[in-house]
Every structure is written in C-alpha cells, then in structure tokens.
Amino acid sequence: MREIKLVEVRSELAAGTRGASLGIDALKIASLDKKSSFFTQFDPISVPDANNYLWKGNEFPHAKYIDGVYQVLNNVFHTIELLRLDSKFPIVLAGDHSTAAGTIMGIKSAHPEKRLGVIWIDAHADLHTPFTTPSGNMHGMPLAMCARFDNKECQVNEPDQKTIDYWDRIKSIGGDFPKINAKDIVFISVRDTEAPEDHLMEKYGIRNFTTSEVREKGVQQIAKQALEELKSCDQIYISFDVDSLDSSISVGTGTPVENGLTVQEAIELNAELIKDKRVCCWEIVEVNPTLDTENTMAENAFEVLEITTKSLVDNF
16 A cells, blocks of 8 residues: 655646636535545645746746746655655646646656656647747646757747746756656647647657547556556656546636546546556646636546545555
C-alpha cells in the first residue's frame, strides 16, 4: 500500500478565464453534497500560488504572467520532488493546467534515471510555446515546457527577450534537459489543436486515442493500448483535464470542446489506468465553478476523483 498525499494547487494565472483557483473548493463542496468522507481521509499540502500577479497586470502578451507562472512551477516542482523522494503517491488537485509542468519536473527530479511516460487526457495537446501560441495563455504550454520545445519551425510570434529568458528558465526547472521524451506522451480525447501542435504530434509520432476510438474499442482496450504505448517507461504520470469531457457536460471549465468523453467513460478510464503499478502520480485540473451555477462540473469531477482514488487504493 502506497501512501497517498493530496496536493492542492490553487493557481489560475495561466488560464484564459478567471476562476480555476476555486475549483478545489468546488470539489470539496461536491463531496459534501454527496455526503462523502473523501476529504477527511487526507491531510492536504497546499502549494503557494502567485495569483497576486493578476493584480499587477500582464507584461508578456505571448506568455501571459510568465513571471508568476515561473514562481508557481518552482513551488509545485519542489513539493512533488520531495513527495516522490519520500515514495509518496501525489494526487494533485490543480487549477490551470500549466502547473502540470511543475508536477512532471518534480517527478523526474526525484528519480532522474527513470524514464517517465505521460498520459494526457484532455481536449487540448498543450504543446504550444511563446513562439506559437495564438492566445498567450500558458495553460496551453506545459508539455512543451517539459519536452523543452520552442517549435520555431512553426513560429508565428516574436516574443521579447524578457519572455524568452523566463521561458528558458522554466524549461530548466529541475535541470537543463527534457523531463519527458515526446514519444513518451500519449493523448486521450485530444481534439482541439492548432497547426504548430499538429506539426509536433506528427513529427514525434505522438499517439492520440480519439473519443471515437474510445467508443469503438471500449475503455478497457484503450487503457491497455495506452499503457502498451509506454511499455519502455519506468514511471507513468496521468493528467486528467476536465475539458476532456464533452462540452455538454463540461460547462464549468474555461475551454469546453464538443465530442468529448462521457463522465462514465472518464471514470472507467482513469480507474483502469491507475491500476498500472508504474503510475506514480495522478492529477485533475481546470474545474471552474464560476462558469457553472449548479456546480455540476465539480460534482462530475469529484466522482472521477473519488473512484480513481479508490481504484488506486484497492489495487495496492
């Protein structure tokens, strides 16, 4: 039995819509509504955020609030690194998805000799850089941070030197090397990408199991194939963005996209994937209750969280 540590990251600097920092408390409200004792089982670690940067205004159009994002990623990195050095299993509840980069960097730093695979369950590929981003929102960049991509082949922006300096510092958190190989990324339900991301996916042969494949083959088969794609990896990290759910469900998130997973598919998928003994961390992100008057998104997300955690506990 591995000891689970709940990690709370209330950051929303990198999202395009405000409110993701409230997602963790929305999950807790959902647990109360369901009369669940889930949150009484853990003594959570709260990672310091840098949301105060929002009041200062943004100086970086191609990497919004990158100065604050750099600070938060360092905080997450150190927290996750220490937990993994102590052989704890982090379950991370986070706001915007940029902080996943800090999680990956921490996992890798704790065991640099171990090859790390990533299962990214999301509507988006999050492979943008300051050179390619259409929005400047850094929650679209965490995998590029970890793989140390600039993707200048697809450059559309001219970020200033200060932005580039921060970007290089972010890519170097935990060491001047890629924390993941692009071929060790597996996407599930990614369906809203731009040309620069498509270029990287094609260049590195990154596998994306589409929503239609999930329907055709079934969740069990997709989980098996996703894990098989990462057969050469010693460790696996799973990141579940709630916008992987269909837009008819995922109202309470900043970037909903149609043709996504059902809640039941998401539950079964995460619960199955987490049974693999190589999985060392699981994360859920991007619940935004300000967009959802009934807290429906958080209630669905909490169900995924609770059942996935139970599957982890039951299989160790």
